[in-house]
Amino acid sequence: MALSREQMAQRVARELQDGFYVNLGIGIPTLVANYIPEGMEVMLQSENGLLGMGPYPTNEELDADMINAGKETVTAIKGASIFSSAESFAMIRGGHVDLTVLGAFEVDVSGNIASWMIPGKLVKGMGGAMDLVAGANNIVVTMTHASKHGESKLLTQCSLPLTGAGCIKKVLTDLAYVEIAEGSFWLKERAPGVSVDEIVAKTEGEIVVPDVVPEMEF
Amino acid sequence: MALSREQMAQRVARELQDGFYVNLGIGIPTLVANYIPEGMEVMLQSENGLLGMGPYPTNEELDADMINAGKETVTAIKGASIFSSAESFAMIRGGHVDLTVLGAFEVDVSGNIASWMIPGKLVKGMGGAMDLVAGANNIVVTMTHASKHGESKLLTQCSLPLTGAGCIKKVLTDLAYVEIAEGSFWLKERAPGVSVDEIVAKTEGEIVVPDVVPEMEF
Amino acid sequence: MAGFDKVVKSYAEALAGLTDDMTIIAGGFGLCGIPEGIIAEIKSMGVKGLTFVSNNCGVDDFGLGLLLEDRQIKKMISSYVGENALFEQQFLSGELEVELTPQGTLAEKMRAGGAGIPAFYTATGYGTPVGEGKEVREFDGRPYILEESITGDFAIVKGWKADRYGNVIYRHTAQNFNPMAATAGKITIVEVEEIVEPGELDPAHIHTPGIYVNRLIQGSFEKRIEKRTVRSA
Amino acid sequence: MAGFDKVVKSYAEALAGLTDDMTIIAGGFGLCGIPEGIIAEIKSMGVKGLTFVSNNCGVDDFGLGLLLEDRQIKKMISSYVGENALFEQQFLSGELEVELTPQGTLAEKMRAGGAGIPAFYTATGYGTPVGEGKEVREFDGRPYILEESITGDFAIVKGWKADRYGNVIYRHTAQNFNPMAATAGKITIVEVEEIVEPGELDPAHIHTPGIYVNRLIQGSFEKRIEKRTVRSA
Numbered sequence: 001m002a003l004s005r006e007q008m009a010q011r012v013a014r015e016l017q018d019g020f021y022v023n024l025g026i027g028i029p030t031l032v033a034n035y036i037p038e039g040m041e042v043m044l045q046s047e048n049g050l051l052g053m054g055p056y057p058t059n060e061e062l063d064a065d066m067i068n069a070g071k072e073t074v075t076a077i078k079g080a081s082i083f084s085s086a087e088s089f090a091m092i093r094g095g096h097v098d099l100t101v102l103g104a105f106e107v108d109v110s111g112n113i114a115s116w117m118i119p120g121k122l123v124k125g126m127g128g129a130m131d132l133v134a135g136a137n138n139i140v141v142t143m144t145h146a147s148k149h150g151e152s153k154l155l156t157q158c159s160l161p162l163t164g165a166g167c168i169k170k171v172l173t174d175l176a177y178v179e180i181a182e183g184s185f186w187l188k189e190r191a192p193g194v195s196v197d198e199i200v201a202k203t204e205g206e207i208v209v210p211d212v213v214p215e216m217e218f
Numbered sequence: 219m220a221l222s223r224e225q226m227a228q229r230v231a232r233e234l235q236d237g238f239y240v241n242l243g244i245g246i247p248t249l250v251a252n253y254i255p256e257g258m259e260v261m262l263q264s265e266n267g268l269l270g271m272g273p274y275p276t277n278e279e280l281d282a283d284m285i286n287a288g289k290e291t292v293t294a295i296k297g298a299s300i301f302s303s304a305e306s307f308a309m310i311r312g313g314h315v316d317l318t319v320l321g322a323f324e325v326d327v328s329g330n331i332a333s334w335m336i337p338g339k340l341v342k343g344m345g346g347a348m349d350l351v352a353g354a355n356n357i358v359v360t361m362t363h364a365s366k367h368g369e370s371k372l373l374t375q376c377s378l379p380l381t382g383a384g385c386i387k388k389v390l391t392d393l394a395y396v397e398i399a400e401g402s403f404w405l406k407e408r409a410p411g412v413s414v415d416e417i418v419a420k421t422e423g424e425i426v427v428p429d430v431v432p433e434m435e436f
Numbered sequence: 437m438a439g440f441d442k443v444v445k446s447y448a449e450a451l452a453g454l455t456d457d458m459t460i461i462a463g464g465f466g467l468c469g470i471p472e473g474i475i476a477e478i479k480s481m482g483v484k485g486l487t488f489v490s491n492n493c494g495v496d497d498f499g500l501g502l503l504l505e506d507r508q509i510k511k512m513i514s515s516y517v518g519e520n521a522l523f524e525q526q527f528l529s530g531e532l533e534v535e536l537t538p539q540g541t542l543a544e545k546m547r548a549g550g551a552g553i554p555a556f557y558t559a560t561g562y563g564t565p566v567g568e569g570k571e572v573r574e575f576d577g578r579p580y581i582l583e584e585s586i587t588g589d590f591a592i593v594k595g596w597k598a599d600r601y602g603n604v605i606y607r608h609t610a611q612n613f614n615p616m617a618a619t620a621g622k623i624t625i626v627e628v629e630e631i632v633e634p635g636e637l638d639p640a641h642i643h644t645p646g647i648y649v650n651r652l653i654q655g656s657f658e659k660r661i662e663k664r665t666v667r668s669a
Numbered sequence: 670m671a672g673f674d675k676v677v678k679s680y681a682e683a684l685a686g687l688t689d690d691m692t693i694i695a696g697g698f699g700l701c702g703i704p705e706g707i708i709a710e711i712k713s714m715g716v717k718g719l720t721f722v723s724n725n726c727g728v729d730d731f732g733l734g735l736l737l738e739d740r741q742i743k744k745m746i747s748s749y750v751g752e753n754a755l756f757e758q759q760f761l762s763g764e765l766e767v768e769l770t771p772q773g774t775l776a777e778k779m780r781a782g783g784a785g786i787p788a789f790y791t792a793t794g795y796g797t798p799v800g801e802g803k804e805v806r807e808f809d810g811r812p813y814i815l816e817e818s819i820t821g822d823f824a825i826v827k828g829w830k831a832d833r834y835g836n837v838i839y840r841h842t843a844q845n846f847n848p849m850a851a852t853a854g855k856i857t858i859v860e861v862e863e864i865v866e867p868g869e870l871d872p873a874h875i876h877t878p879g880i881y882v883n884r885l886i887q888g889s890f891e892k893r894i895e896k897r898t899v900r901s902a
Binding site (some may be wrong): 268282294330344345346383 | 748775
């Protein structure tokens with residue numbers, strides 16, 4: 001069965017390591033914060049200028065001057081630091097963030113990602129996504145494997161305008177965990193009960209399938 | 219008679235305006251701080267990261283962590299700010315400093331300045347001088363009009379390696395106050411008792427002399 | 437005003453010299469850390485044809501969105517401009533021009549503008565529509581695009597506290613784009629919650645040194661929250 | 670070390686991995702704000718062929734000057750290297766290579782290195798020996814030269830206080846090049862006067878966020894004064 005949003009977040013959380021500075025995008029990536037393994041410390045970076053983002057505030061803690069990049073009210077943990085947008089993106093662009101998790105419309109076998117613009121639809125902007133994909137060495141893209149109409153989002157070549165070129169190496173979909181290398185997708189894990197055939201059928205770009213594709217466990 | 223160092227500083231101080239942020243180089247420029255006209259406020263920038271430099275400390279105030287760009291111990295005035303070298307030169311290079319005063323070996327009719335390197339002699343470095351001359355719109359160069367051997371320092375073309383190209387418009391020497399425009403020096407004022415003929419004789423580059431050249435008053 | 441006292445008496449004085457078709461660099465992220473009183477004054481002045489360099493354009497009835505009501509904005513240079521129906525309408529009708537710029541590039545363009553750096557290379561946007569028409573150059577085998585800096589006729593900034601000399605500190609994440617905006621205006625106006633005397637702020641903790649600030653005014657702020665997310669205690 | 674605790678137990682641990690011929694970015698201006706204990710450890714390690722990126726090279730018997738005694742430095746990238754007879758001697762004999770870089774360009778190269786900006790344009794040095802061989806480009810009618818960023822295998826930094834997570838604040842003008850150096854090392858080591866617990870420093874006043882810091886050690890400092898200038902009270 002396809003992974004739920006929570007399962008996707010849970011699987012991405014396995015990419016975390018103790019002491020990682022992590023930037024989580026809006027949507028499923030945000031949920032990853034709920035699955036940080038016990039005993040592991042991870043610090044969340046919010047690109048509007050906060051390192052050490054804490055949980056949502058209580059009503060008493062609520063403060064209009066303390067928000068995250070999604071414009072939600074948040075708190076700061078002990079040991080947080082707060083800084084300008086220029087400093088924040090110096091961190092991001094300079095490769096100091098250990099892991100970035102974000103959503104996408106499409107990825108392709110060259111590691112290209114399209115996540116911000118659908119021609120003909122109103123374009124709201126890329127926000128910090130282009131900086132995040134250009135700056136991070138370690139990115140996990142989370143998205144459904146195929147569109148509602150069954151069209152693959154793992155392509156030979158992205159059809160939508162790119163967010164970044166050649167920067168994606170790890171993709172977690174609701175069906176599989178896939179890595180990108182040498183111009184191909186490499187199937188690494190499959191969702192529980194999802195067949196390799198289904199994954200291959202829903203992957204438009206070339207995908208390398210090993211003899212054994214372990215099922216994810218939850 | 220040629221101006222004394224103190225008189226040179228005094229004359230440069232007349233270029234100050236209320237509310238000016240000023241960077242003063244080592245030597246005669248430093249003395250300018252002693253001649254800030256009464257009732258006028260001027261704030262001194264030191265390029266190692268201090269805006270609002272105060273006087274030398276008393277023995278009790280002495281602090282190894284509070285120095286100026288000449289590595290002298292100093293104090294900070296009320297309302298000072300302290301910042302990194304990158305921020306300091308952002309101010310300088312970004313043209314936010316209102317007046318820069320610095321010494322030189324030579325200037326020429328094109329506004330070039332040479333102040334940091336004499337080939338054959340040991341080169342200690344340019345420090346912040348190249349940034350200061352490139353960043354300031356308003357620079358006063360202070361130097362003797364001629365070398366000890368009587369060679370002019372106001373040239374058609376600088377003979378020494380440049381500190382900056384085309385950036386100098388005002389020069390105060392011990393003999394005259396000269397401006398640079400349209401590829402010439404323009405004689406504006408002369409030191410008390412110094413003849414126009416002496417100034418012209420000691421100026422190698424083309425110099426435009428008006429009918430009347432007022433004497434400086436002290 | 438004498439010496440370094442940057443305090444002005446009114447919003448009119450703060451915005452003196454602002455005319456049609458000028459470019460304004462604005463601090464703020466969403467509705468967080470925006471100079472509310474300055475924006476209100478720009479609205480009441482009625483100047484038109486403005487170009488705003490700002491990460492966002494507020495919401496329909498708050499922040500820079502207020503300036504859309506009388507069609508005062510000609511162009512936005514922003515990274516994200518959702519959350520605004522009036523914006524959408526003026527954009528789709530072609531009345532409003534939008535230059536989308538990645539958030540980090542936008543911050544760096546403002547900083548560079550204030551710091552005398554006319555242009556810099558960044559990997560951000562390479563191979564995307566943002567990189568189209570821009571010079572590409574490789575460093576160490578990786579392609580980067582050339583981005584030019586931005587300055588404005590005015591910069592409008594929201595601070596927390598400032599001393600009379602214009603030394604500003606920001607509160608929490610209301611800092612965001614404000615420090616860079618402050619450096620990039622020919623005339624920089626800062627609106628703060630509290631003005632204190634020189635010497636009251638620690639020199640080592642000044643976010644924006646007074647050298648960047650031309651005019652300072654104390655405002656009162658609604659501080660509207662865009663997305664109120666809370667947890668139970 | 671677990672989680673974000675950056676504190677190391679010894680200078681040996683702080684400098685683990687430093688080997689011959691590496692590049693080190695160093696904070697400090699003259700003898701002000703230099704990581705004294707880290708420099709002492711580099712001396713006692715005896716590593717050679719080092720390239721230092723540092724505004725100055727200390728004096729004969731203090732600061733980076735100490736590393737000249739055993740000829741550990743191959744190259745200095747600095748803006749000013751006077752005040753040092755041993756330096757002069759090794760430079761004139763050709764043992765020591767020097768790349769003079771304008772002070773502001775040096776600071777910006779470090780910042781750019783840490784910030785993922787591979788190169789930027791600056792007017793500083795145009796038309797001078799510094800500009801020779803560098804690309805010249807006009808923006809808005811003015812010529813600028815292209816300068817590339819700098820990063821190092823290690824960065825060595827002197828802070829005042831830091832929390833265990835590596836959030837650092839600097840004291841007075843001992844800040845200088847330290848914040849930029851901290852961003853530009855593959856491994857950044859910070860030596861401070863005092864280590865405090867997370868939460869003791871105000872998040873809004875952190876000069877160097879812990880994300881840039883790999884190793885943190887508490888030192889004791891002589892803080893030698895280069896030019897003691899005093900006035901009578």
